Amino acid sequence: MGTILSNDELDCGDSWLPPTVLLASMIVILCQFRRMYQEYIGYKASAHKAAGRLNTMVSVINKLTRFVPPQIWEPIVKSDSPVRVSNKRAKITIMFSDIVGFTELSDSLSSDNLADILNTYMHCMTSIADKHGAVLDKFIGDGMVCFFGEPNSRGSRQDALDCVAMAIDMRREMRTLRQKWRLMGFEGLYIRVGITTGYCHVGNFGSNSRLSYTIIGKEANLASRLESCAGKDQILVSESTYDYICHNYECEHVAAFCLKGIDEKVDAWQVLDPSASTGHLSKWVDHTLPGFNLHLNFKDMKDNDYQDIRARLNFALERIEQEEEKVVKSIAAESKREDANRK
Template sequence: MRRIGRRDIVAAIVIALITGAAFTSPPLQALQGLSLDILTALRWTLVGDSRDPATSPVVVVAIDGETYDTPPFKGSPTQTWTREVGRVLGSITEGGAKVIGYDVIFKNSIEQSDIPFGDAPVGARLKGFDRDYLIALRKLSDSGKLVLGEVLSNDHPESPFPAQRLAVKNNVRALNVYTDPDDVIRRMPLSFSIAGQQVPAMAVELASRALGAKPETGASGATNLSGYAIPSAVPNTMTLNFRGMGRDIPAYSFADLRACVEKGDMDFFRRAFDGKVVLLGSILTFDDRKLTSMRLARDYDGTRGSRCALPTPANAEPMARSGIAGVFVHATVVRNLIEHDAVTELGFAQRSLLAIIFAAIMACAACMLAPGGALIAWLALSAAYTAIAVGAFVHAFALPLTEPVLAGLTAIAMMIGYRFVIADREERFLRKSFAFYLAPEVIDSMVTSGKMPALGGEMRDITMFFSDLAGFSSIAEKMTPGELVALMNDYLSAMTDIIESHGGYVDKYIGDSIVAIFGAPADDPDHARHAVAAALQCRDRLEELNDSHPAFRERGLAHRIGLNSGEAVVGNIGSRRRFNYTVMSDTVNLASRLEGANKYYGSVIMASEATVNQSRSAYTWRELDLVKVQGRDEPIRVYEPLAEKNKETQEQGMRAATYASGLASWRARDFAKAAELFESAAGDDPPCRHFARRARVLAGNPPPIDWTPVNTLEGK
């Protein structure tokens, strides 16, 4: 994880401010509406709504396709329906409806028709046709239970026929809606200024009559209805809460209700409309369709109400549509107001602050993590925030969704760009400059701390690895400089790759020699086991190179490897002007001596007893001898690794057993038997040949009585 500096914090703050403010700015206001749409769809998908439509305080009387296909309406103009409309509304009122609102506008009267019919127009022959309807309107209006609708417009206003307006004593309210720039209805106006006065919108008027209270405007400009402070993110509007996705409002077919009037079933009207707010409107598929916040989840034109007189049509099941009938928008407003369930949105400042906080978190994540990790963090935080937002929306509280999430993603992109161009430029320079000189862990420490390495060290338990090519000087004399460099590059690259793959750190190259450390700079509790594994693989790799590589094949290179484990001082060691990450201690010296001791026994790998003890369970070993190396007074046991535990061949196992028996006879001064045992396995085993020669010499010329089985090695 990358360390954050002061400059990074400033950059993250600036990026968060830019992205947070940008995504909540007016040019991107459409994102606020999109958040409502997504929240509406997610709430319905994840939570749903179990409310029974029968509990709805508002119902719809639908002029539907069934109405147009049913006599006496079939084939007749809507102007001729007024008498039947009046009869149905009268029965609904007798059934106990609190108030009835018109979402249909009868702009003309059949009595004014100029269509010729014989020697006179149709209108002249139907004088008095609307009389009963107008009387019904007057009665309903006088009782306060009827409101007609109109559309206010400077260009194309729509208003009820003047006689109807007069009958209801101008008791008419506006049906105008509020659309966002993307033509989606998410909020509805609460009132309109008419002749210098604020007049409630249709839905507000219906709700206020049902509640028996008039809307009031407080000093802050907020509208209050019967103790309910209507939340308003946009002045003089209410954000709609489509909790039931249109399914929570019953819809009764006007044709069935007209047949019910003919049937005289007043009990049905009481069951369906008692205590309800009623809206009369069209739900035809081609008339007055509105896009709302339900558009992403597919909305419905209500739930079909119970039937009274006519059989249920074959196509009675409601269908999901991209748009909802306008009457259900007004019905939703009424239900939200009566149930105090309108959506509360955050103001501009609060939305901006939330987006900035989200972007700041993501900018910091992108500063600390790799791009992939930052994207995973963004997905996780977005999912968690979305769950919180959906939970809040269940309670009609709308947190901004798209703005913070998109601001966070943009902040990640900007922070990655900042890191590439500015912040990580120095890190890339450091890594590139020191990659060939320092351990990766040391470079990581430099980058993390922001400091260059300094003199100093610490005691660590490590395993040292020394290797050297045998007889290389004589081989090098026969090669051109170019051939020598190419050969050494191939050899050192192959060995270094193996060492580093096992967690080792190559301290230095000394000609053809390799000095490596296991257990530092990175901590490695299994450093001895990994060092032995690297040594065995280096031994096998050189054999492969000698067999397959053209530059090695003719020269038959051989190397010696010494391993020793113990405590050592590791760190930056050198002068104040120039130093190196290296290691110092007697542990290092002994490993170097053991590498050289291989030439006495003809072995490839020699390890100290300390290394064997720390890795014994992982490998099969054979003890080579008890030796005293130059610079140390105490003898040490040295070993040769044969193979991984339980993977040694049968020949290796027999050879190790024979060698152990010969070594035991040697130490018991039975040199003749020791010679026989070593000679029996000396065919292709240099250590056995070495001991066989020594045993034969001592068998013919026994040592003094104070002889000890310790081989004192001369030289390094």
């Protein structure tokens, strides 16, 4: 027996079920949205904390890298290479330098002035070392140790040439600093340099908890001894370095030194200033007199600098002519007074 449903019986318009289902669906959707929003807020807070920790780590790493040569920390940061006690024997060119007269000057200066002079000197010398690609090993008081050949070598001859070029630039920069310090009342500060080329052990020395990338060997001691023998503004090189650079730089034999810790006498050559020892147009012009300091570095000049330099030189020439006219007039007036007195 079948049951026939009429349209009136199928009418659900006044039923409570559809609104209830709709309300329940909305509640479920709102609960899901609330849960997803809370997760989003949590992820956002975590990402913000992670970004803060990353920025802090980057800031710390940037600060720590100032204590380590870039040739050492860059491979570690880029490739996450392992760091351990390891070294090898390699042919390198080593430079020792310091300031002549600094010890005597330190006895008569305040600690603030002494620190200012030393920091200015180290800043300028470090910039030059970075420009030439040297590994700045360490600062020793007013001295510094640099070397070429590891971890990136351009060949033994080119390493020696780069080292000597760096030393010459340091000597020239010291002339500018000396003029600046002279105006401040500090006299007699000169650089001296010792350079040699030979085999040393270079790499990470120390322990698993503390490492130092440095050089150890007889050649390092030789460079230090040569630096001690050098005079004001002298760059002394050993025979091994001289053989590499003699075709590019004019050198003058100084002496055969008996050095502490070295059995045989060591021949040393002085590297002459290229601007004074060649007949070619020099890339440098340096001349110093009391009240006058001319320092031109054509290597670092840019094309748009020449006009400004010419204008400043013309202004200086006009001032010199004005001062010269004053001197001539003063001499003429003095001469007239003397003539009048004689009459």
